[in-house]
Amino acid sequence: MRLSRYLLKTLRETPADADTANHQLMLRAGMVHQVAAGVYGYLPLAWRALQKIERIVREEMDAAGAQEVRLPALHPIELWQESGRAAGMGDILFKVKDRRGHELVLGPTHEEVITDIVRHSVRSYRDLPLILYQIQTKFRDEPRPRSGLLRGREFTMKDAYSFDAGSEGLDRSYQAMAQAYRNIFDRCGLQTIVVEADSGAIGGKDSQEFMVTAAAGEDELLHCPSCGYAANVEKAAFKKLTPGTTAERPPREKVATPGCATIRDVAALLGVPPERTIKAVLYTDETGGLVFVCIRGDLEVNEVKVKNAFKAKDLRPATDAEIRAVGAVPGYASPIGIRREGVKLAVDDSIVSSVDYVTGANQEGYHYRHVFWDRDFMDKDGKPWLGSAYYQDFAKAQPGHGCPKCGLPLEGSRGIEVGHIFKLGTVYSESMGARYLDTAGQEQPIVMGCYGIGVTRILASAIEQHHDEKGIVWPPAIAPFRVYLVGLNLEQEAIRREADALYDELDKAGVEVLYDDREESAGVKFNDADLIGLPVRLTVSPRNVKQGVVEYKVRTAAKADLVERQRILEKLTPSA
RNA sequence: CGGGGUGUGGCGCAGUUGGCUAGCGCACGUGGUUUGGGACCACGAGGUCGCCGGUUCAAAUCCGGCCGCCCCGACCA
The missing domain is CATH 3.30.930.10 (Bira Bifunctional Protein; Domain 2)
Structure with a gap:
């Protein structure tokens, strides 16, 4: 393909709206054209x-x-109602109406x-x-x-x-x-x-x-x-290490913790490590019910695990009002003494019954210490939560946590x-x-x-994975062309003949070649070659023609080689 | 949907205390000089200043509403 005839306009400056490498380079290399948010036209190179x-x-x-x-993109909505996903996928479905007012879905899958x-x-x-x-x-x-x-x-x-x-x-x-x-x-x-x-x-x-x-x-x-x-x-998943267990079970005790609404503050004030506290994280699901997650103070909640456990479609952080509505106090919340109706209790399995914990007392400025969850988790009527709570893994694994299989740190x-x-x-x-x-x-x-x-x-x-500061570095198997052929000083008739002849030869031999036959300076052509990033660059120029060679440069190589003109084709089509 | 930003020729931007034919760089066209890593000179084409409404003698500029696009979050098979 001759570049002078090809729909390909490179940009020197990066469009301001692009901020990932793939987006910037595809725009600069003239590969795609954005038509609307998340909608692109693919130009010849792409x-x-x-x-x-x-x-x-x-x-x-x-x-x-x-x-x-090959399946249709247009689906009658009945098909989606039948599987239950018309509702399940919600707003992600593009819907259209036909002239009779019948609803159709543009297939998302x-x-x-x-x-x-x-x-x-x-x-x-x-x-x-x-x-x-x-x-x-x-x-x-x-x-x-x-x-x-x-x-x-x-x-x-x-x-x-x-x-x-x-x-x-x-x-x-x-x-x-x-x-x-x-x-x-x-x-x-x-x-x-x-x-x-x-x-x-x-x-x-x-x-x-x-x-x-x-x-x-x-x-x-x-x-x-x-x-x-x-x-x-x-x-x-990850291996949850248990902080030192305790044989005795002192009675639960309320302690004043003014202004300590975070685990860090409470742990510091009472002199216990965060892993001996129980953190309450509260969500509201799509039915308006409260999902009350208890997890060890040093861990974070994995919302996906919570969602799956309760088959919740939607989960969002609960508001203060929603938290107070069940008798809990934001910042000092625990399941102890709250209402049971409309509450789903999730207890992460990091919370072991033989550990002596600190947790909220559902009273502004107060926590309990010596909490044993199997003994002390009771609702406002004194009925134990044990038995109706979901007790499983709700924690988010993080780098440094132990691998669930071998226990060594995860990366x-x-x-x-x-x-x-x-x-x-x-x-x-x-x-x-x-x-x-x-x-x-x-x-x-x-x-x-x-x-x-x-x-x-x-x-x-x-x-995204294969580029450098100059441009794209195509993996050969998916490169739009194999070779970028640069012709320099093509206004010199002899050079143009040489370059044209090489292009024709490669093209006939089935080598996919993009031939830069534009009237541009050497710098522009070399920079575009790097930006477009085809695996091999060949250069035909007066000084090369004089020596009977062609310059051969692999995109990833630092330097170019001079190859005899007659050997170029075999260099590009290694038989062995 | 919440928070932030932005909208002026194809791209990047300036102009925004209201004031003249709306500028600059890149890209583009013509002519000339150049020619191995984004050349130079001259001339030139290209803009409903996102849209609608308002204020005013006068609006890119002030006010109101709407829209698009980008980022963070929510969300997302």
Whole structure:
């Protein structure tokens, strides 16, 4: 392709609205055009890269036995009502009305549509297993699109769904997809880590995310350098060390702690370490009920774990008024002596019954000491909470905490979620009636899995992970072109002939080459070459032509080599 | 949705105590001189100053409302 004919305008200055590397570089390299918040047009350079990514995805999916389909973006809302997600996904759904006033959804994902298809075509265990996939535009009305292509309202996703006649089959499909995903990301030149993930309110059991490690990532990850455990912070567990247990149980005692509404103040005043205090964190769920979380003073609450435990759709910090309404006092709250109605009590398993704790007394300026939760947690009628409280893990793992598997300290990092696989089980097949007849002639729900890859996200995260101060450094497999051919002093007829001839030769040989035949100065061309970041740069210039050589420079190399003109093609197409 | 910022040619910005044909750099066109790391000179094209309403002899500038975009948070399969 001749650059003089190509839709590609680079920018010297960085647009003010872009603040992540991928967004800045894609705008500067003339790859994308923003049309609205989170909505982009892909210009030729970006589109070529996307097509390469899609091709890799297709090859690996096909190799894993999946079959490609193409599903509609427009879905009748009834399908979403049937699965229960019309309400469940709420505001994220883009909705449109047709001329008759009938409501339709712009597909944010395709479980409903695919399940609808499969329930109409699969009858018997003989039709299974089946893995179907598509590459499609998805629409999500995100509360906040951001970071260029990393979180858009319209984006390209590869979504695959597996259908099996039992959980062993699902395991096999899941493993096949996991392997295909590893291959895809490796081929795309991405460094990823696979983490255990939260599968959300409607999810099944196993769920893993493929994360591109990058500082701009939205997700917080924890991993263990010694045993390999890795998880999204939403899901991560850790080893909770118990502070010294006590054999005796002194009676509970109220102590004055004026102005000590934080754990730090209370711990300092009473001379106890934070891990011997119990912190109360209060939320209100979508029904208006209060979710009362008790956790050891040195730990933070993981809201996702709380949400999952109570199957809450929505959780927000409770207001002071809501806290007082149940008889608790903000800053001095504990479950001791509060109302029971409308309160769900969550006790983190860091709170061990044999430890002597300090906790709030539900009275301004007072705390209790010598609190043993199994003995002292009682409501206002003196009825024990023990038995009706949820006692499990509600804590947020942090770097430095012990790995749940081997106990050594966990490390933290950030990642961009480029793939997510999980075992759905029979959630959709049951709600939507997708069944098959087993060998005994009995009707069974099909066991499903679903597997997503953010195709546009791969593009953005590849740039996020592979760039330097001058520009993009494309992983070769997804570079829009292989070679950036620079012609210098093309106004000299002899040089232009040489450059044109080299371009034609490479082009005929099937080497993807972008030929900078513009009338620009050397500096402009070299800087654009670095910005666009194709793997190889070739330079034809008067001094090279005189010597019968072409300058050959790999984007990642510090210096260029001079290669004999006749050897260029073989240098670019190594047979061995 | 809460907090913050911002909106002036394609991009980056100035101008905002009300005052003349709204400026600067980059990019763009024409001509000339240059030519290995973002050249120079000359001439030139390009703007409903986000939108609507108000105040005024006069509004990019003051007032009111609305909208877009960006960031933090909430949110988010």
